[in-house]
Amino acid sequence: MCTVSIVVHPTGVRLVCNRDEKRTRARALKPRPQDVGGGRRALFPIDPDGGGTWVGVNSGGLVAAVLNRTGQVESSSARRSCRLKSRGAIVPDILTAATIDEAIDRVSTLSSVPFAPFRLLILRHRALWTVTGGGEDSLPIERTPLLSSLVAASSSLGDRLVEAPRRALFGELAEKYAGSTLEAQSAFHAHRWPARPEISVVMSRRDARTVSRTQIDVVACRPGSQILRSFVATPHIEMRYVEIPEPDTPPRSIWSAGGLTPGSDPEVIHKDGDGAPC
Numbered sequence: 001m002c003t004v005s006i007v008v009h010p011t012g013v014r015l016v017c018n019r020d021e022k023r024t025r026a027r028a029l030k031p032r033p034q035d036v037g038g039g040r041r042a043l044f045p046i047d048p049d050g051g052g053t054w055v056g057v058n059s060g061g062l063v064a065a066v067l068n069r070t071g072q073v074e075s076s077s078a079r080r081s082c083r084l085k086s087r088g089a090i091v092p093d094i095l096t097a098a099t100i101d102e103a104i105d106r107v108s109t110l111s112s113v114p115f116a117p118f119r120l121l122i123l124r125h126r127a128l129w130t131v132t133g134g135g136e137d138s139l140p141i142e143r144t145p146l147l148s149s150l151v152a153a154s155s156s157l158g159d160r161l162v163e164a165p166r167r168a169l170f171g172e173l174a175e176k177y178a179g180s181t182l183e184a185q186s187a188f189h190a191h192r193w194p195a196r197p198e199i200s201v202v203m204s205r206r207d208a209r210t211v212s213r214t215q216i217d218v219v220a221c222r223p224g225s226q227i228l229r230s231f232v233a234t235p236h237i238e239m240r241y242v243e244i245p246e247p248d249t250p251p252r253s254i255w256s257a258g259g260l261t262p263g264s265d266p267e268v269i270h271k272d273g274d275g276a277p278c
Contacts, residue, residue: 001208002054002067003153003166003201005188007181008126008146012219012235014182015063015123016189017055018244019212020155020203025049028212031056031241034092042095043239045214052088056095061218061235062103062124064094067154069117069134087118087134100124104141107131111139121152123218149174149181151188155199156208162199169201189213202244215240 001020006013019028029046036042036058044056055065066087090110097103103122110120110133117134128150130142144150151170155162170188177184192200202210219236 001155001203002065003162003189004055004065004067004121004151005170005185006121006123006128006146006150007185008148009182012217013063013123013126013146014185014218015055015065015216016185017065017214017216018189018201018210019054019214020208021211022208025211027243031214031239036092036096038096038098040096040098042092043237044091044095045212045241047086047088050086050088052086053091054088055214055216056091057216057218057237057239058095058097059237060098061237062095062097062100062122063216063218064091064103064123065121066090067119067121067152068156069119069132069154070156070159084114084116087115090115090118090120094120094122100127100129104129107139107141119152119154149185153201155203157198162203165199166201204246209246210244212244213242215242 003018003020004015006015026048029048031043031045034042034044040059042056042058044053046053054067055063057063068087094103094106097106100122103124107120107122107129110131115134118132120131120133122129122131123146126146128144128146130144131139133139149170151163151167153159153163153166166188169191170184173184173187173191174181177187189201192202192204197203198205204210215238217236217238217240219238
């Protein structure tokens with residue numbers, strides 16, 4: 001269960017992901033750099049229950065996020081399996097890719113793995129690849145040019161129940177913060193409808209709530225160039241991870257890192273306590 005938004009801005013792209021989880025699920029481990037082969041590194045938080053992740057970025061500027069899909073019929077391969085493989089394994093596998101073509105090749109192998117229904121978002125420069133899997137034996141892949149922004153959402157109550165109102169909210173905030181889509185994005189991921197907490201972007205109900213927010217910035221534009229038309233060979237990567245406690249209390253901790261490049265450790269800032277949300 002997640003809400004993901006992607007915004008294209010003059011110097012790069014920003015993806016923000018709110019993670020919604022069951023209250024009984026273990027607290028995620030903060031992001032840490034991982035060597036993924038070929039001199040590349042990846043950065044992502046870790047789910048200790050499954051050992052995987054729901055969102056991450058590699059040193060080549062490839063970003064991936066996975067959302068559950070609800071109300072779907074499992075594929076025949078999943079029905080034949082006595083145990084489904086964790087969807088958290090998908091993003092780490094994609095982030096080992098050096099190029100978007102290699103990432104798409106890796107996607108083709110997922111159809112034979114018994115995953116529960118999922119939606120995978122792969123972001124590279126100003127283009128998005130959306131993969132729907134687990135609910136059928138084929139893996140449809142849709143490529144979408146990103147001209148401004150995109151919102152995707154999932155919920156165990158039903159994806160359709162939450163996605164339409166959250167997209168409408170993003171549109172309203174974009175109008176309110178005219179001229180600053182990044183401000184609108186920040187307001188969106190901190191938003192809660194007091195009368196409808198169960199479908200809010202920062203959601204809360206008896207069995208589940210929003211537990212974290214991950215912000216990934218890929219600054220891939222040469223200074224002074226037009227929007228994302230001229231890319232540097234090694235983009236600058238920043239990740240900001242915020243744990244979200246119960247409503248109306250400050251974030252429990254903030255973790256941020258910048259400068260994810262092969263062969264070097266990123267600059268890390270870890271702050272516990274009263275930091276403001278990203």
